Amino acid sequence: MTEQGTTHVIEVTINGRLYSRTVEARQLLVHFLRDTLDLTGTHIGCDTGSCGACSIILNGKLVKSCMMLAPQADGAVIETVEGLANDGELNPLQESFSRNHGLQCGYCTPGMLMAGTYLLRENPNPTEEEIRRGIKGNICRCTGYVNIVRSIMDVAGGHGSEQADGIVGEEQR
Amino acid sequence: MLLKSVNYVRPESVTEALDILSSNEGAAPLAGGQSLTNVLKHRVASVDLLVDISALSELRAITRAGDGSLEVGACVTYDEIDHSPDVRAGHVILAREASHIEDQQIRNRGTIGGNCCLSDPTNNLPPLLVALDATMNIRAVGGTRHVAAEDFFKGYFLTALEPGELLVSITIPPIPVGGGAGYVSLSVATDSKTIVRAAARVRVDGVIEEVRVVLARVASVPIRHHAMEEALRGVAPTAELVRAAAELIGSDVEPISDGHGSSEYRREMARVVARRAVLAAIEEGGRK
Ligand SMILES: Cc1cc2nc3c(=O)[nH]c(=O)nc-3n(C[C@H](O)[C@H](O)[C@H](O)COP(=O)(O)OP(=O)(O)OC[C@H]3O[C@@H](n4cnc5c(N)ncnc54)[C@H](O)[C@@H]3O)c2cc1C
Numbered sequence: 203m204t205e206q207g208t209t210h211v212i213e214v215t216i217n218g219r220l221y222s223r224t225v226e227a228r229q230l231l232v233h234f235l236r237d238t239l240d241l242t243g244t245h246i247g248c249d250t251g252s253c254g255a256c257s258i259i260l261n262g263k264l265v266k267s268c269m270m271l272a273p274q275a276d277g278a279v280i281e282t283v284e285g286l287a288n289d290g291e292l293n294p295l296q297e298s299f300s301r302n303h304g305l306q307c308g309y310c311t312p313g314m315l316m317a318g319t320y321l322l323r324e325n326p327n328p329t330e331e332e333i334r335r336g337i338k339g340n341i342c343r344c345t346g347y348v349n350i351v352r353s354i355m356d357v358a359g360g361h362g363s364e365q366a367d368g369i370v371g372e373e374q375r
Numbered sequence: 376m377l378l379k380s381v382n383y384v385r386p387e388s389v390t391e392a393l394d395i396l397s398s399n400e401g402a403a404p405l406a407g408g409q410s411l412t413n414v415l416k417h418r419v420a421s422v423d424l425l426v427d428i429s430a431l432s433e434l435r436a437i438t439r440a441g442d443g444s445l446e447v448g449a450c451v452t453y454d455e456i457d458h459s460p461d462v463r464a465g466h467v468i469l470a471r472e473a474s475h476i477e478d479q480q481i482r483n484r485g486t487i488g489g490n491c492c493l494s495d496p497t498n499n500l501p502p503l504l505v506a507l508d509a510t511m512n513i514r515a516v517g518g519t520r521h522v523a524a525e526d527f528f529k530g531y532f533l534t535a536l537e538p539g540e541l542l543v544s545i546t547i548p549p550i551p552v553g554g555g556a557g558y559v560s561l562s563v564a565t566d567s568k569t570i571v572r573a574a575a576r577v578r579v580d581g582v583i584e585e586v587r588v589v590l591a592r593v594a595s596v597p598i599r600h601h602a603m604e605e606a607l608r609g610v611a612p613t614a615e616l617v618r619a620a621a622e623l624i625g626s627d628v629e630p631i632s633d634g635h636g637s638s639e640y641r642r643e644m645a646r647v648v649a650r651r652a653v654l655a656a657i658e659e660g661g662r663k
């Protein structure tokens with residue numbers, strides 16, 4: 203049993219690096235990432251679990267880090283947007299967002315990238331509808347989603363790009 | 376957001392969790408946290424000690440018994456329900472509904488137990504569990520008791536749970552031979568807040584032998600519509616008769632009015648979703 207208390211020592215592996223810190227039980231996981239560890243790639247939008255800007259992958263599952271407390275992450279393996287690029291080189295999904303104008307202000311982008319990463323792991327060849335449902339928990343105020351869907355589609359396996367063209371047609375109708 | 380200072384503990388067994396809950400007045404179980412975290416942020420309830428039950432293996436199993444009944448641990452997540460072969464084998468409607476809760480992130484954390492214990496009238500699973508005649512298995516330090524889902528939901532954010540009790544699992548009987556279940560929601564958008572819902576379970580053998588019709592968002596808790604059930608029992612499962620039975624939903628239900636729909640609109644739509652849920656249940660029964 204973890205001892206009952208208002209502070210806890212937690213160990214978390216984030217993007218392959220082990221961190222050990224003393225945290226207050228009341229600290230939201232997103233604040234642990236941003237304020238305690240200075241991993242500010244993960245954003246805070248609504249702070250109510252509605253916008254997805256704070257999405258991370260925890261033990262292989264996409265979650266909203268504003269909806270968890272830091273001690274709940276003790277022992278967890280976490281992936282954040284900082285872990286996507288390799289030595290400053292964008293990964294294929296990030297490249298695709300750049301190429302397809304999948305971002306404008308960029309506020310939602312870390313969450314979108316993590317949602318896209320999770321979606322493509324679970325379902326490497328999603329349909330447009332599956333992509334739209336996969337990013338339903340992530341709000342974008344700028345793009346209208348079309349280019350985000352296209353960005354994800356563009357790196358998906360199989361007939362991804364064919365369908366991406368279909369999206370353009372549909373939006374223009 | 377900075378929360379009020381709170382204690383946190385992760386017990387290693389249900390017995391340990393129950394001991395802590397019963398000896399600390401301000402303690403609350405923390406399951407998926409997809410509602411409770413917001414409750415803490417908004418400081419609408421005062422919790423001194425969070426008892427994190429989410430990882431307890433005793434609460435995380437799904438088992439299908441020889442008779443086809445399903446037992447789902449309270450801390451099984453919506454996503455796990457959606458992907459469980461045992462759920463899909465006999466209760467595909469539960470998997471389907473779990474897969475339509477809000478979004479992937481919430482489905483990865485939110486639990487069937489939390490969905491019920493919150494007793495939020497907009498939550499997806501309570502009406503379905505009432506329609507499927509589920510039993511809520513509850514443990515306290517003193518022992519175990521069983522409450523029918525129909526009697527579990529008591530009001531807005533109110534259940535039959537007493538302080539110190541934990542919902543440990545939910546047992547859902549098999550859907551009978553010749554039977555089926557249906558669930559229809561009228562929502563603001565795909566997988567979103569619901570204006571009105573209906574869930575139904577039927578058994579047909581020439582005529583409708585058994586039927587449960589449950590309406591949600593017309594009252595503070597899911598309610599069975601006994602008059603509609605009565606009108607359907609013993610009649611042929613035809614679209615006209617189901618429509619006529621749904622017309623019995625009248626001034627006996629008094630839904631709330633809000634930005635998404637007036638009381639009258641909700642009542643009118645309750646007839647539509649109830650009819651469709653019963654027809655879907657009949658159709659599913661016919662296919663088996
Ligand atoms: C943006 C957003 C949208 C949402 N939309 C929907 C929706 O459309 N449909 C829907 O159904 N839900 C929705 N939810 C709520 C979500 O499904 C929650 O997961 C659910 O209401 C609570 O489950 P939980 O496991 O997260 O419980 P928690 O938040 O951990 O707990 C909820 C309450 O139940 C108690 N509790 C939990 N488990 C037990 C137990 N085993 N025994 C006794 N008490 C227990 C807790 O003490 C607490 O009071 C939404 C949530 C968010 C943030």
Ligand code: FES
Pocket residue numbers: 245246247248249250251252253254255256257266267268269
């Ligand atoms: S900040 Fe977490 S969902 Fe909006």
Ligand code: FES
Pocket residue numbers: 304305306307308309310311341342343344345
């Ligand atoms: S790019 Fe601005 S919110 Fe999505």
